[in-house]
Amino acid sequence: MYRAHLFAFCLCFMTVLLIALILQGFRQAVDQEVHWEGQRQLVSQLGLTDLALWSEARYTRHISQADLFTPFQNMPGAPDLFPAGSILPPAFSLPQTRVEVVRQESSQ
Amino acid sequence: MTRQWKLLDYALASLLRRKGKNLSILVIYTLTVATLASVLFLTQSLRQEATKVLSGGPDLVVQRLMAGRHELVPLNYADPIRKLPGVKSVQPRVWGYYYDSLKKVNLTLMGLPAEPEILVLLEGERPSKGQEIAVGRGIADTYGFGVGDSLLLIDAAGEKQLYRITGLFETGSDLLTNDLILFPEAELRRFFAMPTNRATDLAVSVYNPREVATLAQKVRYHLPDSRPIGKTEILHTYDTVFHWRSGMLLTVSLAALIAFCILAWDKATGISADERREIGILKAVGWDTTDVLALKFWEGLAVSLVAFLLGTILAWTHTYVFGAGLLAPVIQGWSVLFPDFDLTPSVDLYQLFILGMLTVTPYIACTVIPSWKAAITDPDSVMRS
Numbered sequence: 001m002y003r004a005h006l007f008a009f010c011l012c013f014m015t016v017l018l019i020a021l022i023l024q025g026f027r028q029a030v031d032q033e034v035h036w037e038g039q040r041q042l043v044s045q046l047g048l049t050d051l052a053l054w055s056e057a058r059y060t061r062h063i064s065q066a067d068l069f070t071p072f073q074n075m076p077g078a079p080d081l082f083p084a085g086s087i088l089p090p091a092f093s094l095p096q097t098r099v100e101v102v103r104q105e106s107s108q
Numbered sequence: 109m110t111r112q113w114k115l116l117d118y119a120l121a122s123l124l125r126r127k128g129k130n131l132s133i134l135v136i137y138t139l140t141v142a143t144l145a146s147v148l149f150l151t152q153s154l155r156q157e158a159t160k161v162l163s164g165g166p167d168l169v170v171q172r173l174m175a176g177r178h179e180l181v182p183l184n185y186a187d188p189i190r191k192l193p194g195v196k197s198v199q200p201r202v203w204g205y206y207y208d209s210l211k212k213v214n215l216t217l218m219g220l221p222a223e224p225e226i227l228v229l230l231e232g233e234r235p236s237k238g239q240e241i242a243v244g245r246g247i248a249d250t251y252g253f254g255v256g257d258s259l260l261l262i263d264a265a266g267e268k269q270l271y272r273i274t275g276l277f278e279t280g281s282d283l284l285t286n287d288l289i290l291f292p293e294a295e296l297r298r299f300f301a302m303p304t305n306r307a308t309d310l311a312v313s314v315y316n317p318r319e320v321a322t323l324a325q326k327v328r329y330h331l332p333d334s335r336p337i338g339k340t341e342i343l344h345t346y347d348t349v350f351h352w353r354s355g356m357l358l359t360v361s362l363a364a365l366i367a368f369c370i371l372a373w374d375k376a377t378g379i380s381a382d383e384r385r386e387i388g389i390l391k392a393v394g395w396d397t398t399d400v401l402a403l404k405f406w407e408g409l410a411v412s413l414v415a416f417l418l419g420t421i422l423a424w425t426h427t428y429v430f431g432a433g434l435l436a437p438v439i440q441g442w443s444v445l446f447p448d449f450d451l452t453p454s455v456d457l458y459q460l461f462i463l464g465m466l467t468v469t470p471y472i473a474c475t476v477i478p479s480w481k482a483a484i485t486d487p488d489s490v491m492r493s
Contacts, residue, residue, distance in 0.1 A: 007120055010414075014414075015417060017421060021453075022457075029454060032452040039164070039280070040164030042284060044164040047201050052282070052285060055213050055216075056212075061205070061214055063346075067177075
């Protein structure tokens with residue numbers, strides 16, 4: 001049964017390694033909190049709203065500030081030219097109100 | 109217990125007998141899990157980063173729309189907003205874009221308000237006089253500039269302006285400031301030829317964050333041509349962009365899932381003649397159907413557990429040690445000034461559990477079901493076929 005035991009040992013080793021990586025990740029996130037605090041302060045000082053990820057077009061640089069139809073403003077039916085546009089899905093509508101229909105007992 | 113150990117031992121020996129086929133299945137399976145887990149880790153980390161960092165942003169940004177397009181907002185729009193109960197402060201923001209045709213990049217130019225005097229994460233000095241600027245690390249690296257050097261920009265009048273770099277943002281802030289140039293506010297107005305009674309938009313700060321939605325409605329009521337954007341909407345945008353079920357990342361995940369489905373389908377549609385003969389012999393020498401099923405279960409579990417664990421460890425290494433080098437180009441697109449960022453590990457154990465269930469369970473089922481079909485058939489006919 002040496003094969004089974006060896007296999008079980010390898011499986012345990014990989015499981016322990018994965019758990020150690022995940023725990024290390026949690027610890028790293030706790031350490032990172034100091035850096036995030038600094039970045040939050042900078043965001044607060046400058047009033048930033050977006051991450052500096054996509055600088056190829058104006059509407060991809062500040063995705064939270066751009067209109068949904070921004071890529072198509074240049075002409076009717078204009079395609080979205082930039083690859084970042086493929087990553088950005090249309091925002092889901094967030095309804096502020098809810099309508100509930102409650103059946104009333106008939107008064108007979 | 110000993111019986112199960114022996115079955116596992118036999119299952120491993122059986123897998124090793126067809127090592128070429130099983131090894132190739134293991135490699136494909138591992139790569140599929142690694143791709144799916146990489147997408148999960150990457151998107152989860154980016155969402156975490158965006159949420160943690162942007163939560164310090166303005167509670168409400170008020171833009172003005174004219175003819176359906178963004179328009180500069182008059183400064184007197186701030187007065188009715190300031191009078192609304194619950195509003196702490198209203199800060200006009202002066203910012204815009206500058207397209208550099210040489211590098212084909214849009215730089216973000218921002219006017220620095222008078223307060224605060226000390227900026228965090230800035231090496232060097234805060235720009236205070238007319239021809240001074242502070243720049244992000246991405247700009248400094250792209251143009252090869254440092255503190256004390258000068259950057260040439262062309263203003264709205266077409267005049268060349270030389271600005272001295274007095275400050276450089278630290279590497280840790282790349283995700284926010286990579287393409288950012290900070291000007292003294294008055295100088296940026298002059299650069300853009302922006303009237304002094306206008307701003308790009310208004311940043312509103314409120315006392316109670318739960319009132320933001322109500323305040324946004326009130327702003328719309330008092331200023332019908334305005335477009336208020338709440339912090340929740342900003343965070344929601346990034347939550348949606350970096351959700352693993354959205355856009356391009358979904359395409360990558362789907363490709364991996366389809367590859368896995370093909371692999372599983374291949375297993376499910378039938379077992380090889382060798383395997384069929386092996387099951388027939390086992391039945392002929394006295395093995396029970398349940399023994400055969402247990403054997404196939406151990407075979408499936410051995411392959412799928414190894415693939416899942418190896419794939420997840422590979423994905424972790426790829427995402428957090430090598431900075432998701434294979435997936436980053438998918439996100440980067442055509443961005444010239446894409447920031448270098450060290451991803452902070454973020455694991456959603458629920459997502460990991462779902463990934464495990466989505467990959468391990470179907471594979472075991474695909475291994476056991478065809479074997480069960482063979483095991484319930486007469487051993488003689490199985491061996492002869």
